Amino acid sequence: MPSIATIRLNPNDNVVVAVTALEPGTEIVAEGITTRDAIPFGHKVSTKPIPRGTPVRKYGQVIGVASEDIAPGQHVHVQNLAFSDLREEADAAPVFEAHERPRTFLGYKRANGKVGTRNYIGVLTSVNCSATVARHIAEAAEKSGLLKDYPNIDGIVPITHPSGCGMAVKGEGYDLLTRTLWGTGANPNFAAVLLVGLGCEMIQLARFKQEYGITDSEHFQSFTIQDTGGTKRAIAEGLARLKTMLPAANAITRTPQPASELVIGLQCGGSDGWSGITANPALGNASDRLVSLGGTVLLSETPEIYGAEHLLYARAQSPALVEKLRARITWWEEYTAIHKMEMNNNPSPGNKAGGLTTILEKSLGAVAKAGTSPLVDVIEYAEPVKKHGLVFMDSPGFDPCSATGQVASGATMIAFTTGRGSAYGCKPSPSIKLATNSEVYRKMPDDMDLDCGTIATGGATVEEKGAEILDYLLAVASGQKSKSEELGYGDMEFVPWHIGAVM
Amino acid sequence: MPSIATIRLNPNDNVVVAVTALEPGTEIVAEGITTRDAIPFGHKVSTKPIPRGTPVRKYGQVIGVASEDIAPGQHVHVQNLAFSDLREEADAAPVFEAHERPRTFLGYKRANGKVGTRNYIGVLTSVNCSATVARHIAEAAEKSGLLKDYPNIDGIVPITHPSGCGMAVKGEGYDLLTRTLWGTGANPNFAAVLLVGLGCEMIQLARFKQEYGITDSEHFQSFTIQDTGGTKRAIAEGLARLKTMLPAANAITRTPQPASELVIGLQCGGSDGWSGITANPALGNASDRLVSLGGTVLLSETPEIYGAEHLLYARAQSPALVEKLRARITWWEEYTAIHKMEMNNNPSPGNKAGGLTTILEKSLGAVAKAGTSPLVDVIEYAEPVKKHGLVFMDSPGFDPCSATGQVASGATMIAFTTGRGSAYGCKPSPSIKLATNSEVYRKMPDDMDLDCGTIATGGATVEEKGAEILDYLLAVASGQKSKSEELGYGDMEFVPWHIGAVM
Ligand SMILES: [Ca+2]
Ligand SMILES: [Ca+2]
Ligand SMILES: [Ca+2]
Ligand SMILES: [Ca+2]
Numbered sequence A, B: 001m002p003s004i005a006t007i008r009l010n011p012n013d014n015v016v017v018a019v020t021a022l023e024p025g026t027e028i029v030a031e032g033i034t035t036r037d038a039i040p041f042g043h044k045v046s047t048k049p050i051p052r053g054t055p056v057r058k059y060g061q062v063i064g065v066a067s068e069d070i071a072p073g074q075h076v077h078v079q080n081l082a083f084s085d086l087r088e089e090a091d092a093a094p095v096f097e098a099h100e101r102p103r104t105f106l107g108y109k110r111a112n113g114k115v116g117t118r119n120y121i122g123v124l125t126s127v128n129c130s131a132t133v134a135r136h137i138a139e140a141a142e143k144s145g146l147l148k149d150y151p152n153i154d155g156i157v158p159i160t161h162p163s164g165c166g167m168a169v170k171g172e173g174y175d176l177l178t179r180t181l182w183g184t185g186a187n188p189n190f191a192a193v194l195l196v197g198l199g200c201e202m203i204q205l206a207r208f209k210q211e212y213g214i215t216d217s218e219h220f221q222s223f224t225i226q227d228t229g230g231t232k233r234a235i236a237e238g239l240a241r242l243k244t245m246l247p248a249a250n251a252i253t254r255t256p257q258p259a260s261e262l263v264i265g266l267q268c269g270g271s272d273g274w275s276g277i278t279a280n281p282a283l284g285n286a287s288d289r290l291v292s293l294g295g296t297v298l299l300s301e302t303p304e305i306y307g308a309e310h311l312l313y314a315r316a317q318s319p320a321l322v323e324k325l326r327a328r329i330t331w332w333e334e335y336t337a338i339h340k341m342e343m344n345n346n347p348s349p350g351n352k353a354g355g356l357t358t359i360l361e362k363s364l365g366a367v368a369k370a371g372t373s374p375l376v377d378v379i380e381y382a383e384p385v386k387k388h389g390l391v392f393m394d395s396p397g398f399d400p401c402s403a404t405g406q407v408a409s410g411a412t413m414i415a416f417t418t419g420r421g422s423a424y425g426c427k428p429s430p431s432i433k434l435a436t437n438s439e440v441y442r443k444m445p446d447d448m449d450l451d452c453g454t455i456a457t458g459g460a461t462v463e464e465k466g467a468e469i470l471d472y473l474l475a476v477a478s479g480q481k482s483k484s485e486e487l488g489y490g491d492m493e494f495v496p497w498h499i500g501a502v503m
């Protein structure tokens, strides 16, 4: 039972957020108002008269304009709040202070110096036409007991997708898909990768290997179904190749590694009115802690930060990064315009039911999970991450697609906030689920890793929850299974961003 | 060992096709020429002087123009043959004659009068976020031995895909995906369908059911993971729902049905120089036989018939159909232009290695699999097929994507010609593989159903092979397993056509 009725996020706001469903006529003493409408859990209620055409403020930022006169105590949502391009200058870039003692985790240090949190073998596919063979190789390897002699190997992961042919053999779509495929194969959570093609697809194995500088070794092998003589022989060939790769993959063990070697992909999905109030600020706090230790966090989901990008510009370490991010925003405006979609139209039916009215409001809450650290780099989808600190990786907001890009960029873990209750899980990079409200945490106990809803009821501060998230990230990085790993997620969630026509 | 060196497809052609690899200096008596270059197996050799800028003819049709002077005996391929828009008027529409005695197969007659060739239960997903739950429901059902008491059920098929959220909630992309999802669920090869959603996705279950007029019954059930309380409970709920659906699904048995109830999706993939000479004409003959029995064949893969559409216009039953097909061609020209792709650039590296130089040449060969029947309807991707006879269903050429649309339109079988060696297989609709050359048939014996390469060596006529294909289609329709079914294909090949931005 919460001891408060509403949360005020900023002294300058003219709305507050209901902590429980409020009946009409409920007095909110702290705000000196009485509700005029029913206010659903997580939704906004006005605290001042807001004349039609004037700004509605949350987080101290403009989230839209009143589409009709709003009186104090009224429910503020789609019926009286409209998207607006009004943006005030962001405050000066926040001061970031390191405050963490040195921390370590038990990781797998690879030959190239990168550090993994898991030790999988991947079966990568160039095309949908080799997906069944890849899956059958992985299943046959698991069922045959082949892995029993190799206890340090976490499993065989088929990486399958619906593309790889019926596409242009050059250009943005080709580059994006091949970069995603090889980025995933090169993730430090894979000890070794077997690449299986059909043979006649647009993504030709020889060219792919040449373009990405991939050479055969005990860590990488490849072949095609057509060269091998069909499905049965390809599965047998795959098992034979795997056998030659298992000893080296098994030889590596976990050793203490500095937290600076962690790369965490930040995600939110199935957001609600709480996401930006509880879990995202708590994850932001954990992000700041990890960055202070020299670690890396990837903020992504460009359509979900749209409208709040000025906050990131203010934190960029150089004007060149501002221009790079601005260029991506422009790219997105053109991409969506070509497809007759709107960047300002992002909240899903679930988001709206949860109390988010406009894209700006959602975006301010989404950016909160990146904390307050300076922005040290801006990279494209699936481009290898090179710097330590807060990095922006461009991607769609669609969770599995965005996380696939982060893993291809090098994320060895995913931290995922959710209000409605996501069921996402990932291989090879474990994903932890942070509930934005205690109700979803209780409702989906087998899926949610941590409950950030206690922030809304006074059970924990953002700082305490941030510390707990960092501890948990380090524990999972060291081998403790996340909830989604326990449930067996990760074989169906490889979703490369698809750009371009299907031919 | 072939008794011939080359095949002439039409008296007016100025190229012939090599039946085996030919050394330079090989005399081809039937054509009165001697080869000047090495001619790879399946490639073209000129029989007359072809001055630069003049047409190259195959199938009696213009397939492009010489980009340099070509002498008799030269290899004709990418180095001297260029795409051209030159098209001559198609000959008068061919006369179609019925010639088959009445035929039947053993099928599953559904309550709506449609007839299936298999009796599966589908676990449909609205979004990628429910893919793992759907797969785990299907696996748990299979592993638990639940199906042992229901011998008439062929299995549980998870229908998973990478979309369903991060997309516009209206428009072409939304319509295309939902139509594909429900079309697949409504395929007569499914006795019953369980639909699993996450809860907060763009494709909302209530709206989806309302839009497609779907009501709950022992043949259809649905729920979301979020409503059910997470992954574990959703899997348990799925199993419980399946249990209530199994008795009705098992109650139906195979009964003799007229061949007119069959709907066959025609496909070719991994084409080579033989596709248009052996397997496609043979499948065209089988198509004509089935159509003469009142059955339905779906020609698709619009980019692959591009350049040969004039042949279909000439066969359309009404001017309205010509306009409908023309409109789709125009749509494709715009779609590819927006994505900076070209309709005339389709042959894949594998196609080219196999001897196909231009899209026109490939298209003429692709159309051959539709035989000579009149065109009775033109439908869009995944739109329900309503007429009997030869129907054109618009789709990309990418095999799994095109076949997914055909199954969603109602195809209860797929007939797939391949020269390079496709590994495609499908559920719920069995797919048969027709090898265009005996080499690939020998090389991939577990994948290829029938060898059409014998047409090139004098071992069978097109008519004999067409009769054999029809017999085989009826046998597989009656329950005999196709090669790809024996290999366990069909869980990874549901590839809905993706149009629009990923947000
Ligand atoms: Ca987000
Ligand atoms: Ca998201
Ligand atoms: Ca799939
Ligand atoms: Ca084709």
Ligand SMILES: [Ca+2]
Pocket (backbone or CB within 6 Å): B267, B268, B269, B270, B301, B304, B397, B398, B399, B402
């Ligand atoms: Ca094709």
